């Protein structure tokens with residue numbers, strides 16, 4: 138009997154009435170059959186009359202995969218279940234603890250992996266190293282992981298996420314095993330070790346946990362700060378390219394200082410020089426203490442679910458504000474950040490370079506990272522001269538007071554960068570030639 142109900146649900150979701158009509162079974166028998174199928178069937182009460190969907194097994198974790206949120210004290214909260222759907226896609230089965238934005242814009246239904254898991258897949262510089270390591274693993278359940286991330290499907294991504302929960306950005310974990318995990322103190326790393334870690338990273342031997350972005354980097358638990366950090370580093374030596382990357386990392390450090398000085402939150406950074414490399418250490422704002430985690434989802438992932446514009450921080454955040462998913466204050470800060478980036482030649486303000494946290498019914502702006510003079514970065518293997526260009530911030534909808542504030546922040550930025558001895562002579566001369574620190 139259950140086969141025919143199963144067969145029907147395999148082709149599409151149905152109400153009890155529709156099942157009765159299609160199978161010729163009585164209401165009582167349909168109800169008993171559905172009960173017997175247990176977690177193979179998902180009853181969606183939000184739809185009236187309730188609809189029954191078939192679930193499927195995924196990621197080697199069954200058909201009801203725990204979604205767990207971690208807090209700053211490392212308490213775990215069950216935020217609901219990820220239910221892979223028989224007909225493709227996923228359903229987030231929420232509970233009283235589920236922040237509304239995790240249900241997306243279609244009441245928990247997703248045609249693909251939910252957007253808030255997007256950032257957890259391996260990406261960028263470290264992602265390539267992770268894919269290489271995963272591709273070398275012996276087959277588990279007949280699954281092999283392609284070395285090329287373009288060939289990873291949802292099954293690869295989901296299995297990777299479940300197996301590597303501890304290392305992922307943000308605070309969302311998958312799979313109930315996480316609820317039973319015993320806390321393991323992270324290995325603390327001293328700043329003196331950064332140079333040797335960089336070498337190991339380039340050899341593909343070590344990288345800490347996962348983080349996106351194309352530049353060489355690693356993550357670590359820093360011994361001096363007793364905090365989790367992300368460390369980007371320049372090429373070693375004094376080549377034109379190495380020198381230019383040093384200038385770019387220095388610009389990121391001084392941009393963060395200037396923004397924080399004027400209460401526009403940016404990551405806390407520090408510059409360290411060691412063995413011919415420059416290291417930019419950034420304190421992770423998605424971590425707290427040894428074990429705590431804080432929410433973080435990239436604007437890129439959020440845009441893909443709620444907006445679908447994908448072009449600029451301000452446009453996407455305006456749409457989120459209109460949907461009451463972002464506060465007006467946060468939208469203002471995003472406009473200020475965009476204007477600041479525009480004035481310092483940050484041509485890399487893509488949606489992956491801004492992240493939001495999730496709390497209750499809202500997203501909230503997190504400190505900015507990767508804010509630098511990226512327009513001056515080496516282009517593949519070439520280094521272009523520093524050139525000034527008129528830059529306009531009229532399009533960001535700032536009032537005259539806010540424009541004046543940004544000019545102050547930009548001036549503070551260039552003044553302090555000009556005093557930094559580690560910048561190249563060329564960059565130093567370029568800054569000193571600027572009139573009113575406007576490029």
Ligand SMILES: Nc1ncnc2c1ncn2[C@@H]1O[C@H](COP(=O)(O)OP(=O)(O)OP(=O)(O)O)[C@@H](O)[C@H]1O
Pocket residue numbers: 261306348349350351352353367369404405419420421422423485489490506507
């Ligand atoms: N201080 C921080 N706290 C938490 N996460 C961070 C922090 N800084 C960076 N990240 C995360 O690490 C990722 C990589 O960092 P970043 O953007 O600085 O690297 P990148 O290689 O320069 O990036 P891109 O490819 O955009 O040039 C970011 O996309 C963000 O998810």
Ligand SMILES: [Mg+2]
Pocket residue numbers: 350351489490507
């Ligand atoms: Mg980046």
